[in-house]
Amino acid sequence: MSLVSQLVKRFREVLLDGMWIANTNFKAQLSDVTLQQATTKIGSLNTIAMLTFHIDYYIAGLVNVFEGGDLEIRDKYSFNLSPIESQEEWETLLNKLLIDSEKFANLLEKMPDSKLDEVFIDEKYGTYLRNIDGMIEHAYYHLGQITLIKKLLDN
Template identity: 80%
Template structure:
């Protein structure tokens, strides 16, 4: 299996359908979360909705680069979640995450393996491989947070 195919598989595992590393994924964890639960703060932790927005923000930003666009995302905006006041708005955020995730994986699969060693936008960001691995690791990090917050909410 090619490097890009393996990376796309790992990415889909954490977001859409995998069980291998964490025995769960974003889609499984978020499937039964109501908009009220998603927007409920537990102590000083980010909300599930904020973490969902945050991961989607980075996925969409990297996908934009994959499509030949500029790197337009900035860390300072990565938690700027618009207010969620309904189930429809929560579903819209989830649908953006699923759509952008599939787009990310599909664009990744279309890259040649040789692209993985190329500079990602600027030298300071490292290679495509570093950024894609980083996106996968970043996703697992926040998946763990979502899983714990979900358990805390269930015990309230």
């Protein structure tokens, strides 16, 4: 199996359909989250909606680069979620994450393994491999947070 194929598999596992590492994924964890759960703040923790926006912000940013665009995302904007006030707005955010994740996986599938060693936009960002691997690790980190927040909300 090529390295790109392995990365696509890992990305899909954490975002869309996997159970191997965390015994869950974003799609499964978020599928039954209500507006109230998504927007309830517990102490200083981010809300589920905020974490959903945050992870999609980075995925969409990488999709833009994969499609030949510029790297337009900035860390300082990665939590700039407008207030979500309806179930429809929450579902729109969730669907955006799933659509962008599928697009990311499909674009990654088409990438040749040789691209993984190339510089990602600027040398300070490292290689494509480093950024794709980082995206997967970042997603697992926030998946764990979402899972714990859901458990806290259920108690």
